Amino acid sequence: MSDPSAPRNRDELAERLAELRQQGVVDVAEESRLLQHYDEMLRDVEAEKATLEPEYTRRLAEDGKDSADAWLKDIGYQLGRRLGEATRTITDQLRVVTG
Numbered sequence: 001m002s003d004p005s006a007p008r009n010r011d012e013l014a015e016r017l018a019e020l021r022q023q024g025v026v027d028v029a030e031e032s033r034l035l036q037h038y039d040e041m042l043r044d045v046e047a048e049k050a051t052l053e054p055e056y057t058r059r060l061a062e063d064g065k066d067s068a069d070a071w072l073k074d075i076g077y078q079l080g081r082r083l084g085e086a087t088r089t090i091t092d093q094l095r096v097v098t099g
Contacts, residue, residue, distance in 0.1 A: 025096050
C-alpha cells in the first residue's frame with residue numbers, strides 16, 4: 001500500500017525538496033541528486049515495462065492470466081526492492097541522516 005503523503009510525480013517531489021532545502025534539511029547538491037535519482041528511476045521503470053510487456057503477453061497466452069499475473073507480481077516486487085535499495089543508499093548519505 002502506498003503512502004498517501006508521498007509525492008505523486010516529479011513536480012510534487014521537486015516542490016517538497018525545495019521546501020526541505022528552504023528549511024535547511026537538504027542542500028542544493030542533495031536536492032539535485034535526489035531529483036536526478038528520481039529521473040533515473042523513472043527511466044529504468046519505463047525501460048523495464050517495455051521489456052516486460054511482450055513477456056507478459058506471451059505468458060498470458062501460453063500459461064493463462066493467473067500464472068502471468070503471478071509472474072508479473074514477482075517481477076514487480078523484485079523491481080521495487082531494487083529501486084528501494086538504490087533510494088536508501090542515496091538517502092542514507094543525506095546530511096540529515098549522517099549528521
